[in-house]
Amino acid sequence: MKLTVLPFGGLGNRMRVIDSAFLVSEQNDISPVNLIWLRKWELNAPFYSIFQPFPKMLNLVDGAVYYFFLYLVKHIYVQKFEKLYRFIFRLYYDLVLLDNDIKDKQPEEIYGLTKGKKRILIASCYGFQNSSNFKSFLPSDNVKKGLDRLNLPESYIGVHIRRTDHSAIIKESGLEEFVEACHEEIVENKEVKFFLATDDRIVKSTFQNQFGERLITQETELSRDSEEGIIGAYVDILALSGAEKIICNLKSSFAETAIKIGTIKEVIEI
Structure with missing residues (x-):
């Protein structure tokens, strides 16, 4: 066969x-x-x-x-x-x-x-329902280096905001809703840190202005048509996968992949 x-x-x-x-x-x-x-x-x-x-x-x-x-x-x-x-x-x-x-x-x-x-x-473009755990996927050395550079804390919340190529997500999930969800997490934990994965510079700038030193994010341009951008995208997936919670829209396969990697985590859907 x-x-x-x-x-x-x-x-x-x-x-x-x-x-x-x-x-x-x-x-x-x-x-x-x-x-x-x-x-x-x-x-x-x-x-x-x-x-x-x-x-x-x-x-x-x-x-x-x-x-x-x-x-x-x-x-x-x-x-x-x-x-x-x-x-x-x-x-x-x-x-x-x-x-x-x-x-x-x-x-x-x-x-x-x-x-x-x-x-x-x-x-x-579809996988089987409820089947993937991605244990066979091991990051390349370049991906591991990118992940190490983030210097992620032991505990943090992941935020994934997709903006450039998915009209349904853009329509359903406003930026202000993500910001509000993060502020609610701050009320619960004054020391909370966030890791932001996004394909939009305006979103990144907005979050940096809102959350300052609480925010960790890559500076890599996450362009799909470049090798550097794809390596950065996988770094984002792995960084999200290590979060204790992920704030996202589940229509994104990017967020779905991160959720399934590693330990079970809470999902806050926007």
């Missing part, structure tokens, strides 16, 4: 798709998992600049197959022309799992579909 995974979207999305693929590989005793890691504007960084080599067998796809997917397969096209892409993919794979095959599905439902298949393709 051969398993290939093509994760779409940003870092959080891709991590949960890859983690789900490893669950399929374990259920079916498949090794290695073949990963098509596309460097596009939404995530323009080499896989091993972000992560260390996996403890599980992983093969990065290259050559003609990689360039076929790079130039001819785009997530928005797969969503819009799903039947066409499903037909094309089925010429090479006897089971194709796209967004609509995975979204809102429990892992057991997916495992049932994969039994007895010889060539499986998972091409999605």
